[in-house]
Amino acid sequence: MKIIRRTFCAGLGGVTALAGLGLGPSLAAPAPLVARKARVQLAPEGYPDTEVWSYDGTIPGPLIRVPQGARVQRQLVNDLDEPTSIHWHGIRIDNAMDGVSGLTQDPVPPGGTFVYDFAVPDAGTFWYHAHRNSMEQVGRGLSGVLIVDETMPPEVDGDEVLMLDDWLLDPDTGAFAAPFAQPMMMSHGGRTGNLVGVNGRYDHALTAPTGARLRLRLINAANARIFSLRLQGMTGWTVALDGMPLEVPEAADGAITLAPAQRVDLIVDVTATPGAAAGLLMGMNDDSWNALVEMEVTAGRAPRGTAPAPLPANPNTARPDLAGARRLEMVMEGGAMAGLEQATYQGETLDFRGLIDRGQFWALSGQAGLSDTPFARLDRGEVLRLGLVNQTAFPHAMHLHGMHFRQVRADGSLGPLRDTILSIPREPLEIVLVADNPGKWLLHCHMLAHAATGMTTWIEVA
Ligand code: C2O
Ligand code: CU
Numbered sequence: 001m002k003i004i005r006r007t008f009c010a011g012l013g014g015v016t017a018l019a020g021l022g023l024g025p026s027l028a029a030p031a032p033l034v035a036r037k038a039r040v041q042l043a044p045e046g047y048p049d050t051e052v053w054s055y056d057g058t059i060p061g062p063l064i065r066v067p068q069g070a071r072v073q074r075q076l077v078n079d080l081d082e083p084t085s086i087h088w089h090g091i092r093i094d095n096a097m098d099g100v101s102g103l104t105q106d107p108v109p110p111g112g113t114f115v116y117d118f119a120v121p122d123a124g125t126f127w128y129h130a131h132r133n134s135m136e137q138v139g140r141g142l143s144g145v146l147i148v149d150e151t152m153p154p155e156v157d158g159d160e161v162l163m164l165d166d167w168l169l170d171p172d173t174g175a176f177a178a179p180f181a182q183p184m185m186m187s188h189g190g191r192t193g194n195l196v197g198v199n200g201r202y203d204h205a206l207t208a209p210t211g212a213r214l215r216l217r218l219i220n221a222a223n224a225r226i227f228s229l230r231l232q233g234m235t236g237w238t239v240a241l242d243g244m245p246l247e248v249p250e251a252a253d254g255a256i257t258l259a260p261a262q263r264v265d266l267i268v269d270v271t272a273t274p275g276a277a278a279g280l281l282m283g284m285n286d287d288s289w290n291a292l293v294e295m296e297v298t299a300g301r302a303p304r305g306t307a308p309a310p311l312p313a314n315p316n317t318a319r320p321d322l323a324g325a326r327r328l329e330m331v332m333e334g335g336a337m338a339g340l341e342q343a344t345y346q347g348e349t350l351d352f353r354g355l356i357d358r359g360q361f362w363a364l365s366g367q368a369g370l371s372d373t374p375f376a377r378l379d380r381g382e383v384l385r386l387g388l389v390n391q392t393a394f395p396h397a398m399h400l401h402g403m404h405f406r407q408v409r410a411d412g413s414l415g416p417l418r419d420t421i422l423s424i425p426r427e428p429l430e431i432v433l434v435a436d437n438p439g440k441w442l443l444h445c446h447m448l449a450h451a452a453t454g455m456t457t458w459i460e461v462a
Contacts (some may be wrong), residue, residue, distance in 0.1 A: 061144025095439025190224025209300025231277025
């Protein structure tokens, strides 16, 4: 556990290390982020190590941390055998830097480079990951954490980044079980692992004294697993979701659901006494709870006990006016146990068989995969109310690039800002967003096997 923490923090400060040193232009080139193969011990000691695809040789990739309003400047160097690109998940980013191969940029070929250079308007917990053949590239390890620090960060005794993931490994060889494009997984819930871990370790652990107040930043980097989490030996409050502060922190005394790509920032007070069980528990299929992150509690003082103050609001996050909003509906269909009679794929209308032959199992409003024309064209500043109708038998973590949205609840009230929301079969879901970021933005399921087999579309903001 100590080793991974050192590895994980190695990227700290690397982003701006060369800035302001007055070095010549050649030396001032942004720090590289090298996509490459590496061997990492994902499985417990005694099992073989795993060949991963990584950023800079670590799982997760280097932690990128910048102050709010600063620029992230990194040069992607592709040392993989296939093209790739990097998406900066949750950042309200300049469209040209969004990293979607084939929509916002050309894929970076093996041996190629691409400079990402963008401002980060919002403070919060974000992440980055490959956005080309994502089901496999992210599944093999191409992801990392991006933290944007508040100008006035909350008062805490520690700030812990916990990137949750799972891996489907062959225990005999340590290798990822192949293939990633597996029809049974793609048409069902997606690829879930047989090993769950945090920060690249199956046994990542924390140490804190009684009474410590910690910020925990949870990020779900898994391809398909929906984590259900609970605090043990801690009293906590949710202070942000998907990087965006809640107006009022909410007690995190029940189960915390973290769908793929979602983040939750918690502020917790350690209430356990030394030696008592503490940590982050994970709900299992049989309704039991297992330790996901154990916390060793040392002697301290009495917990503060009072709720933390809200994090400072990010800019430009006012609630939209629903009156006059444009209303659209997106029907999600397909997958096992539901059926998809026909859909358009690459300009052709195909029946169920034809779609399966092309590896497509899902559709969004009759369209499987990206089309030349967007699902919707919006004027800049337009308010969109989008109903998501889940006619499948599976939950889907629907993610919009470039802009956050809010849920419109049944009573008309608005939920917190999010960039990824879990849609449950047959439960009506409606979101609202202000189309204030121009460009071409993907809207897709973050169960990456679903995204690869139909559940990807895009909207365009003029
Ligand atoms: Cu994190 Cu297109 O996604
Ligand atoms: Cu899905």
